Amino acid sequence: xENQLKNAVVAAVEQLYGSAPDQSQITLQKxxxxxxxxxxxxxxxxxxxxxxxxxxxxQEIGDYLKENVSIVADINVINGFLNIVLKxxxxxxxxxxxxxxxxxxxxxxxxxxxxxxxxxxSPNTNKPLHLGHIRNNLLGYSLAEIMKAxxxxxxxxxxxxxxxxxICKSMLAWQKFGAGATPESVGKKGDHLVGxxxxxxxxxxxxxxxxxxxxxxxxxxxxxxxxxxxxxxxMLRKWEAGDAEVRALWQTMNQWVYDGFDETYxxxxxxxxxxxxxxxxxxVGKEKVNEGLAxxxxxxxxxxxxxxxxxxxxxxxxxLLRADGTSVYMTQDIGTASLRFQDYPINKMIYVVGNEQNxxxxxxxxxxxxxxxxxxxxxVHFSYGMVELPEGKMKSREGTxxxxxxxxxxxxxxxxxxxxxxxxxDGMSQEEINAICTTIGLGSLKYFILKVDPRKNMTFNPKxxxxxxxxxxxxxQYTYARIQSVLRKxxxxxxxxxxxxxxxxxxxxxxxTLASFPEVVKQAGKExxxxxxxxxxxxLVKEYNQFYHDYSILKEENEAVRAMRIVLSRNVAKVIKQAxxxxxxxxxxxx
RNA sequence: GGUCCUGUAGUUCAAUGGAUAGAAUACGAGUUUCCUAAACUUUAGAUCCGGGUUCGAUUCCCGGCGGGACUACCA
Numbered sequence: 001x002e003n004q005l006k007n008a009v010v011a012a013v014e015q016l017y018g019s020a021p022d023q024s025q026i027t028l029q030k031x032x033x034x035x036x037x038x039x040x041x042x043x044x045x046x047x048x049x050x051x052x053x054x055x056x057x058x059q060e061i062g063d064y065l066k067e068n069v070s071i072v073a074d075i076n077v078i079n080g081f082l083n084i085v086l087k088x089x090x091x092x093x094x095x096x097x098x099x100x101x102x103x104x105x106x107x108x109x110x111x112x113x114x115x116x117x118x119x120x121x122s123p124n125t126n127k128p129l130h131l132g133h134i135r136n137n138l139l140g141y142s143l144a145e146i147m148k149a150x151x152x153x154x155x156x157x158x159x160x161x162x163x164x165x166x167i168c169k170s171m172l173a174w175q176k177f178g179a180g181a182t183p184e185s186v187g188k189k190g191d192h193l194v195g196x197x198x199x200x201x202x203x204x205x206x207x208x209x210x211x212x213x214x215x216x217x218x219x220x221x222x223x224x225x226x227x228x229x230x231x232x233x234x235m236l237r238k239w240e241a242g243d244a245e246v247r248a249l250w251q252t253m254n255q256w257v258y259d260g261f262d263e264t265y266x267x268x269x270x271x272x273x274x275x276x277x278x279x280x281x282x283x284v285g286k287e288k289v290n291e292g293l294a295x296x297x298x299x300x301x302x303x304x305x306x307x308x309x310x311x312x313x314x315x316x317x318x319x320l321l322r323a324d325g326t327s328v329y330m331t332q333d334i335g336t337a338s339l340r341f342q343d344y345p346i347n348k349m350i351y352v353v354g355n356e357q358n359x360x361x362x363x364x365x366x367x368x369x370x371x372x373x374x375x376x377x378x379x380v381h382f383s384y385g386m387v388e389l390p391e392g393k394m395k396s397r398e399g400t401x402x403x404x405x406x407x408x409x410x411x412x413x414x415x416x417x418x419x420x421x422x423x424x425x426d427g428m429s430q431e432e433i434n435a436i437c438t439t440i441g442l443g444s445l446k447y448f449i450l451k452v453d454p455r456k457n458m459t460f461n462p463k464x465x466x467x468x469x470x471x472x473x474x475x476x477q478y479t480y481a482r483i484q485s486v487l488r489k490x491x492x493x494x495x496x497x498x499x500x501x502x503x504x505x506x507x508x509x510x511x512x513t514l515a516s517f518p519e520v521v522k523q524a525g526k527e528x529x530x531x532x533x534x535x536x537x538x539x540l541v542k543e544y545n546q547f548y549h550d551y552s553i554l555k556e557e558n559e560a561v562r563a564m565r566i567v568l569s570r571n572v573a574k575v576i577k578q579a580x581x582x583x584x585x586x587x588x589x590x591x
Numbered sequence: 592g593g594u595c596c597u598g599u600a601g602u603u604c605a606a607u608g609g610a611u612a613g614a615a616u617a618c619g620a621g622u623u624u625c626c627u628a629a630a631c632u633u634u635a636g637a638u639c640c641g642g643g644u645u646c647g648a649u650u651c652c653c654g655g656c657g658g659g660a661c662u663a664c665c666a
Contacts (some may be wrong), residue, residue, distance in 0.1 A: 470615040549631045
């Protein structure tokens with residue numbers, strides 16, 4: 001509809017003023033509520049072509065449209081804004097078409113669709129997931145769904161940082177203080193158990209530092225020479241050397257963590273098509289760097305360390321291999337990229353990683369490009385801001401981290417309480433109650449996080465953010481459930497078909513909002529922005545609730561109008577469900 | 592110091608360079624014999640400061656001021 005109008009305006013301008021306008025000169029937007037009309041053309045950019053004042057230009061173009069375009073019913077001009085009223089029939093057509101399309105708003109994926117790989121989550125294996133990971137996971141999953149909806153093949157991937165000094169710390173602490181504890185023996189999720197020992201290490205380590213400093217050692221020296229740290233480093237060396245005992249423990253404890261993560265992922269509703277482990281990729285990275293070195297892309301310093309010179313790009317020199325030949329973060333990412341490239345014909349790579357790593361990805365992009373990866377140059381770092389608490393940043397050492405599992409428990413718990421208070425759960429089985437309250441609790445959490453522009457830092461107030469009224473996930477879910485209830489009753493009346501009826505203002509507004517869904521999906525894909533989908537859905541739902549409040553659906557006496565309202569309602573529900581699916585949020589049939 | 596991100600009602604968030612800057616919350620005032628009141632209606636409240644470009648700037652550019660991140664042989 002929008003395109004049809006756009007083309008008509010181009011034709012009008014060409015007819016009237018002799019030359020065709022540029023696409024960028026045509027500003028067509030939805031008419032604001034205060035004015036009469038459906039679409040508004042801003043005429044200012046066209047004045048150069050018309051050589052007339054705004055009002056005149058608008059009037060002339062408007063007259064032409066009214067005369068020559070079948071879907072235009074009427075026009076009015078205010079201050080150089082040309083408001084266009086569309087014919088009722090065209091709205092009914094639009095509604096009919098979307099009603100017939102089960103995949104409304106989605107671009108089908110074909111064999112020739114480009115392949116985009118999305119990396120997200122990427123946890124360390126020494127502690128459980130927290131609120132920051134939740135934002136990452138939700139964004140990554142949603143982005144994948146949005147890209148699919150835009151006709152891309154999508155591979156979701158995860159790089160697990162399973163090796164290094166951090167996991168050795170947990171292992172060491174477990175050996176020393178664990179007394180053989182396992183997730184089963186203490187009845188705790190594996191990731192939490194391993195995280196406990198990471199904390200235990202840190203605590204004991206700090207005490208050692210304090211003691212050494214009391215004996216007169218400087219802080220830096222104390223940190224380096226604390227026995228626990230030396231032991232952890234020794235353990236890492238043994239790991240690198242393939243020491244059987246260390247490797248066995250490493251495998252056991254990592255497996256505990258994976259089992260714990262799996263549970264959390266599953267509950268959160270996110271998944272991966274392919275998981276990479278740093279322990280498998282860091283050696284490939286070393287190889288790649290050495291190849292690059294042989295090709296003269298990198299250089300060696302006197303101590304034997306390998307560097308990339310990025311000064312021609314306005315960046316610094318970047319270390320790729322330490323003097324002892326061991327790898328760093330960048331080396332690993334090069335290796336992972338290399339493996340991925342071998343495994344899949346990647347056209348586009350998106351990394352969902354926090355904005356504190358902007359520099360890293362700037363460098364990685366240049367390095368991959370130099371090493372000959374086709375997608376290296378325009379890899380996308382989907383960079384998102386941090387989640388802060390009202391009192392500031394989360395700090396694991398200070399115990400202010402909001403744990404992912406706890407938070408989900410809390411959300412579901414609150415949803416259950418509120419549902420009970422409202423008497424919504426009467427007569428339901430326990431199973432049904434659990435399913436519904438989980439959907440609601442998680443839906444609110446997800447929506448809360450995804451509705452915010454990803455680039456921005458956001459504040460999460462555990463007390464206040466758990467809200468189920470207003471611009472929230474449950475508001476949207478509630479509306480969906482309400483429509484389902486209407487549709488269930490409508491089904492008893494039999495099949496409905498769209499006839500020729502006249503539409504009221506709210507109905508037109510609703511169809512108009514529904515009609516823009518495909519455009520919103522496209523936009524969200526172009527800008528990598530789940531928040532666009534979230535905010536669109538909220539607008540749609542708010543509009544529907546007003547309509548629902550003002551007009552009856554099933555009790556409407558005019559049969560044709562009733563049928564139209566039922567069709568309208570089921571399409572609102574369809575779009576809500578689809579849009580929420582793009583965010584990874586489920587919708588209940590009742591609540 | 593340098594690079595990047597960011598600054599909108601008390602608070603949490605919106606606004607392809609377009610009309611009187613939208614919502615939600617919290618605060619006032621209302622709506623249930625009627626399809627689910629987790630809803631709806633309504634009062635009040637905001638673009639950090641100074642320049643520039645433009646018919647028009649919350650948006651783009653420059654300069655301040657405030658917040659954050661990065662600038663590790665940690666990942």
